[in-house]
Amino acid sequence: MKQNRIGHWIAIILGSLYFVVPLIGTFEFSLRKLRGVYSFEAYRVVLGDPAFQASFLYSVGLACLTIIIGLLLIVPTAYWVQLRLKRLQPFVEFVTLLPLVVPAIVLVFGYLRLYNSSSWLPLTATARGTDILLTFGYVTLALPYMYRSVETGLKSIDVRTLTEAAESLGAGPATILVRIILPNIRSAILSGAFLTFAIVIGEFTFASLLNRPAFGPYLQLIGANRAYEPAALTIMSFAITWACMGIIQVVSRNRAAMRK
Amino acid sequence: MAAQAQAASKPVQGGIPWAWVGVTPFLLFAILFLILPTLFLVVGAFQDPDGNLTLANIGDLFTPSILSAYWISIKVSLASGLTGAIFGAFMAYAAIGGGLPNWIKPTLMTFSGVASNFAGVPLAFAFLATLGRQGLVTLFLMNVFGLNIYAQGFNILTFWGLTITYLYFQIPLMVLIFTPAIEGLRKEWREAATILGASNWQYWRHVAGPVLMPSFLGAALLLFANSFGAIATAYALTGSSLNIVTILLYAQIRGDVLHNQNLGYAIALGMIVITGLSNLAYIWLRIRSERWLK
Numbered sequence: 001m002k003q004n005r006i007g008h009w010i011a012i013i014l015g016s017l018y019f020v021v022p023l024i025g026t027f028e029f030s031l032r033k034l035r036g037v038y039s040f041e042a043y044r045v046v047l048g049d050p051a052f053q054a055s056f057l058y059s060v061g062l063a064c065l066t067i068i069i070g071l072l073l074i075v076p077t078a079y080w081v082q083l084r085l086k087r088l089q090p091f092v093e094f095v096t097l098l099p100l101v102v103p104a105i106v107l108v109f110g111y112l113r114l115y116n117s118s119s120w121l122p123l124t125a126t127a128r129g130t131d132i133l134l135t136f137g138y139v140t141l142a143l144p145y146m147y148r149s150v151e152t153g154l155k156s157i158d159v160r161t162l163t164e165a166a167e168s169l170g171a172g173p174a175t176i177l178v179r180i181i182l183p184n185i186r187s188a189i190l191s192g193a194f195l196t197f198a199i200v201i202g203e204f205t206f207a208s209l210l211n212r213p214a215f216g217p218y219l220q221l222i223g224a225n226r227a228y229e230p231a232a233l234t235i236m237s238f239a240i241t242w243a244c245m246g247i248i249q250v251v252s253r254n255r256a257a258m259r260k
Numbered sequence: 261m262a263a264q265a266q267a268a269s270k271p272v273q274g275g276i277p278w279a280w281v282g283v284t285p286f287l288l289f290a291i292l293f294l295i296l297p298t299l300f301l302v303v304g305a306f307q308d309p310d311g312n313l314t315l316a317n318i319g320d321l322f323t324p325s326i327l328s329a330y331w332i333s334i335k336v337s338l339a340s341g342l343t344g345a346i347f348g349a350f351m352a353y354a355a356i357g358g359g360l361p362n363w364i365k366p367t368l369m370t371f372s373g374v375a376s377n378f379a380g381v382p383l384a385f386a387f388l389a390t391l392g393r394q395g396l397v398t399l400f401l402m403n404v405f406g407l408n409i410y411a412q413g414f415n416i417l418t419f420w421g422l423t424i425t426y427l428y429f430q431i432p433l434m435v436l437i438f439t440p441a442i443e444g445l446r447k448e449w450r451e452a453a454t455i456l457g458a459s460n461w462q463y464w465r466h467v468a469g470p471v472l473m474p475s476f477l478g479a480a481l482l483l484f485a486n487s488f489g490a491i492a493t494a495y496a497l498t499g500s501s502l503n504i505v506t507i508l509l510y511a512q513i514r515g516d517v518l519h520n521q522n523l524g525y526a527i528a529l530g531m532i533v534i535t536g537l538s539n540l541a542y543i544w545l546r547i548r549s550e551r552w553l554k
Contacts, residue, residue, distance in 0.1 A: 008354035012364060015351045015431070019375060022386045022428065025396030029389035073289055080282035088283065095290045101539045102298050103489025105506050106528040109513050110297025113304070136293045143294075198377050204492035209513055219381040220496050230385040237382040238374075245373045 023238065030231035042232040051218060059207075059215035062131070063200040066138040067193045070146050073139065075189070078150045079181055082159050096147040099140050104205045111137060112209065130210050137206045142199055146192040153188025154181075187251045194251075198244040202237055298532065304525035317526035326508070330530065333488055333505040336419060340426035341484035347427070348434020349442075349476060355435075356442050369439070372432035379429045384496035387425045391416045417498045425497060426487045433486065434479055441475035441549065471549075478545035485535040485542075505531060 031038040033045070046052050081092050099107070115133055117125035123133040162184070166176045182189070207214035219237070223230040308314045321327070355365045390397050393410060401407045415421060445468055453463040491506035500507055505527065511517045512524040 005359035008357060008360055011350045011354035012360065015347065019371065019428070021397060022390040025390035026386045028396055073286055077283055077286035084279045085283060092283070092286070095294065098294055100485070101532070101536050102294070103506070103531055103535060105489065105491050105509055106301065106531055107294070107297055109509065109524070109528055110301050112513065114297050114300050136289070140293050195377070202380050202382060204380050204495070209510070216381060216492065223381060223385055223496050231389045234382040234385040234389070238378060241378050242374050245370065245377070248373070249370055
């Protein structure tokens with residue numbers, strides 16, 4: 001058994017090295033902007049760059065919009081399927097998994113052909129229209145993750161009993177959804193929301209091909225033209241992803257604690 | 261669509277299927293932003309620029325430059341999918357298999373959640389800062405061991421560089437998918453095998469291996485599809501110097517480099533077929549593996 005354990009340690013240590021060293025390397029690199037000394041100069045330059053601020057805020061806005069639209073679309077659907085259309089469940093699940101089968105670049109290619117300025121629905125003709133298309137595209141990308149989250153949340157509560165109880169007390173469908181179902185699956189919704197945020201914030205393919213000034217294309221542009229700033233941006237991106245996942249952990253731990 | 265037909269055949273009270281109204285927004289959204297765009301490309305792949313039916317685009321896929329783009333993509337995805345699956349499985353087993361401190365498993369799971377989502381442009385920067393010409397590891401190997409990996413033929417902007425970079429999100433994804441399978445291995449199976457006189461190797465060869473194999477292969481296929489459709493990391497890392505199929509399609513969308521819009525559709529169709537097949541195989545293997553892992 002002793003020998004076995006050494007193997008386990010080796011796997012974990014080698015794995016940890018592979019994952020930690022690039023982070024250390026990037027962090028060290030990001031501090032090298034000033035010759036001869038370590039400094040946070042690269043971070044100062046990045047944070048002071050108006051293009052950084054604009055693109056970051058733009059992507060944060062997009063992420064929030066994606067989360068709102070995604071939830072408006074997914075929560076009622078998942079609730080309805082769970083309550084009234086059980087037999088539709090495999091079909092809806094299949095649709096929500098499609099974005100994992102059709103690569104993002106293929107999807108955006110289709111958008112560009114279907115919604116260009118000379119088509120029946122010329123969304124890409126205006127900046128606003130393209131923003132809408134981009135948001136819907138992100139909702140599509142987030143669909144597998146968000147739907148799974150919400151569905152897990154709904155399965156953990158007794159949707160039918162809650163609905164019938166609320167109905168017998170005179171609540172309408174909107175009241176039931178907003179005041180009964182939503183508070184009960186709050187942590188599942190938050191998990192889906194933060195996962196969506198992590199996906200959208202640095203997304204490159206959609207934003208770049210739809211020509212919108214998002215954070216992903218900005219990262220790529222800086223990477224092609226600067227040396228130390230990309231490393232600083234990488235550390236910041238990693239921190240954002242880490243924060244999102246950390247919040248998901250805390251939220252789901254609270255849920256587990258509440259059930260006990 | 262099959263589900264729709266099935267519902268229509270059932271008797272519905274009152275004439276209008278009210279239950280269906282509830283899912284209309286979702287179906288409309290899926291049709292507009294998921295199914296129609298994909299269908300448009302699929303149909304376009306079988307048309308010439310004037311809209312006549314043709315197989316010429318599919319035939320044109322078999323030209324050397326396009327075939328090689330597909331081939332490099334497949335090779336990178338196979339290499340990163342298989343390597344990621346093997347290392348991920350080892351790490352998951354090491355963390356769960358016992359003998360290590362309790363904090364290792366939750367730490368590994370949290371970190372895997374982060375790293376599997378840490379892809380795209382920043383990941384490319386991280387590996388440039390680590391294994392690029394001026395990267396930390398490159399300089400470390402040179403200064404401490406006198407080993408110049410670039411003189412030895414290594415380059416981060418190549419097939420192997422891209423594969424090593426992709427492993428950063430492939431291994432954690434494998435850990436996340438494969439952990440439930442390992443947790444499904446029951447202690448009784450090992451005990452029964454040991455009582456019957458099986459060695460450690462025999463237990464793995466005849467009991468645990470066959471039980472885990474469908475999950476393992478399925479996960480490897482998912483990893484394959486995951487890297488096959490990826491572009492941001494490769495584009496930020498290598499620019500357009502590495503001719504993988506997503507970068508070829510990206511260039512085509514940007515500037516019609518193939519001088520044939522419909523050939524672009526055919527490339528997209530080829531990608532859907534490949535990711536579609538690997539996902540189908542994944543689902544099939546998952547159904548098989550769930551027979552044991554309950």
